[in-house]
Amino acid sequence: METRRTKRVTVAVQSLEMSPAEGPGRRSAPKRYRYSPEKTHAKTQKKGKTTTRSDHGGLSPYELERLENIRQNQAFLSSINLFQATEELKQLTQPKASQRRLLSGRVKAAAKEALPARKSLRLQNKEPNTLILPGEPEGLLYMQTSLKKPPGPLPMDPINMDEGSKLPSSLLELCSEGYPEERKVDLDLKDYRSALKNMRITEDTVAKVVKGHIYSASFHPCTSSLLVAAGDKLGNVGLWKLGGEGVDDGVLLFEPHTRPVSCMAFSRAHPTQLLSCSYDGSLRCMDVEKAVFHDVYDIEDGLRTFDFMSRDCSTLVVGNWLGEVAIVDRRTPGNTHESLHSLDKTLRCVSVHPLQKQYFAVAERRTVNIYDSRCLKNSKTPAVSQLHGHSLSISSAYFSPCTGNRLLTTCMDEMIRIYDTSSMTEKSPLLTSIRHNTHTARPTKLTKLSAVWDPKREDCFVVSSSRPRSVQVFHQSGQLQRHFVDGENFNTVLSVAAFHPSRNAFVGGNGSGRLQVFSD
DNA sequence: ACGTGATGACTCC
C-alpha cells in the first residue's frame, strides 16, 4: 500500500513539473524545432540530454533565457513547498539508499509474505483514506479523489443521454434472452468455412461505442438482435444494439470504472448481468434488471483478468497486477467472500476449464500453469500441469470452449500455440505452433493482440494482426479458415476481438472506441 | 477545431 501511495504522488509531481503553461515539449524531431521563448524550459531540461552548445565558453542569449526560465520554475515550485513535501514523503515512504539494495530477492519475498492478507477498505467497512500533500493544488486533490468510483451500487445512468433518462425497455427484453439450451453439434469444417465466407462488415456494423481505446469487448448471447459491450481506457462501458435507433444509434454509455476496463463477460447463468473489472481495482456487475452496477470486489491494485469458476457464475477467479489470484464468491449479496493466493507477478490471463471448473490456467511469465482451486495455498501452489515452450512472455491462455482439451496461447515470441490438455498430466504436450505477428503498435496506445476461441466450436479461433491489418480465423491444426483483410469499412487494427456464442458474427474493437462487427 | 489511430520510451534485472 505504501508503494502505491508513493507512486501516485510521483505521478502528481511529474505532471506539476511539466505544467502549468509550458507543456512537456517535444522529445524529438529536431528538424521541426522552432525557437519559441515561451516554450523552451521543459525542452532543455529533459534528463541527460541538452541542446545547449558550449563551444565558445560564453552563454548565448538563448542559454541565458533558459537559465532564467529554470530559475523561475524553481521559484514557483519552491513557493508551493513542493520540494520540501517530496523530500518528506521520500523519507516517509522509501528505505534509505543503503537499505534499498536489500529489498530484493529473498528479502523482498519475505517482506511480502510478512504482510497481512490485504482486504479492501470497503470489505472492512472503513472509509477510504486519501493522502493529501501539504499545499496541494486543487487539481491534484481532484486527481486523487477521482481515482475510484464510490463503493456500493452505482445507478445505470447512461452518460450519453439526458439526466434521469430511463433505460430503454427493449434492452431488458433483449438481455433476458439467454444462451441456447443445447449446443449445436459443430459444423463440418467445410460448412464452417462457407459460413465465415458469408460474414461481412458494412457501414451499419461499425459504430463508435466508447470514447477511449477499447480494452475489452464481449457479445451478449441474444440472437434476435446483435448486442455488444465494450470497455475502454477511461473506465466507460458502452452497450450497442446493432440497428438500434435513438440517441447515438442505439449506443448506451456508462461509467462504472475510472480506469481501463481490462476484462468483461456476460454471465452465462444470468444474461442480464455483465461483469467487468478494471485497472482501478474494482470488479462490478452490471444488472440490467435492477439498473445498477453492483460492487462485487474491490482492491487497491489494478485488476487484469477474471473468469467464472462455477456454472451459476457466482464464483470468480480474478487476477490482479501483483500476480495474485482471488477466488471471489458473490453468492451472499453485499458480503463478498474472497481469498487471495500469490502467483507470479507477471500474471496476464486466467482461464477456467469449461467442464472441470476446479482447474484454471494462468499465463505466468513464460509458462502456463494449471492449478486446482481446491488446493490453493497462500504462496507457491504447485501446478497440476505445466505448458512449456514459450520463449517470451505470454499474453493470453484460454481453454477450448467445449471440452477444455485444448489450450490456446498467444506469446510475445510471435507464436500462437495449441497444447493438449486432455490428460492434464504434469506437462501438457504442445500440438501446434503458428507464426503470427502478435505485436501491436505501441502497446500503451493499443492493447496486445490475443488469439481467442470461437465459443461455438472446439477447434477454431480468431486473431487479428496489425501489420498487415487483418483478422484471421484458424483451425487448431494451423490451417487458415478465413482471412479478413484491410478494405472497405475495415482499415484499423482491431486490438480486441470476440466471437458471438451462437451466431456467425464476431466483433473487433480498435484504438478509438469503434466496434466493427463482421456478421452474416 | 476536432476526431482519429498508431511499431516508443522507459525501467528493471
Next chain:
DNA sequence: TGGAGTCCCTCACG
C-alpha cells in the same frame, strides 16, 4: 550491458 517487460505519458494528420 542490453534485451525483456511494462504501460503512468502523445501527437501528426486529414
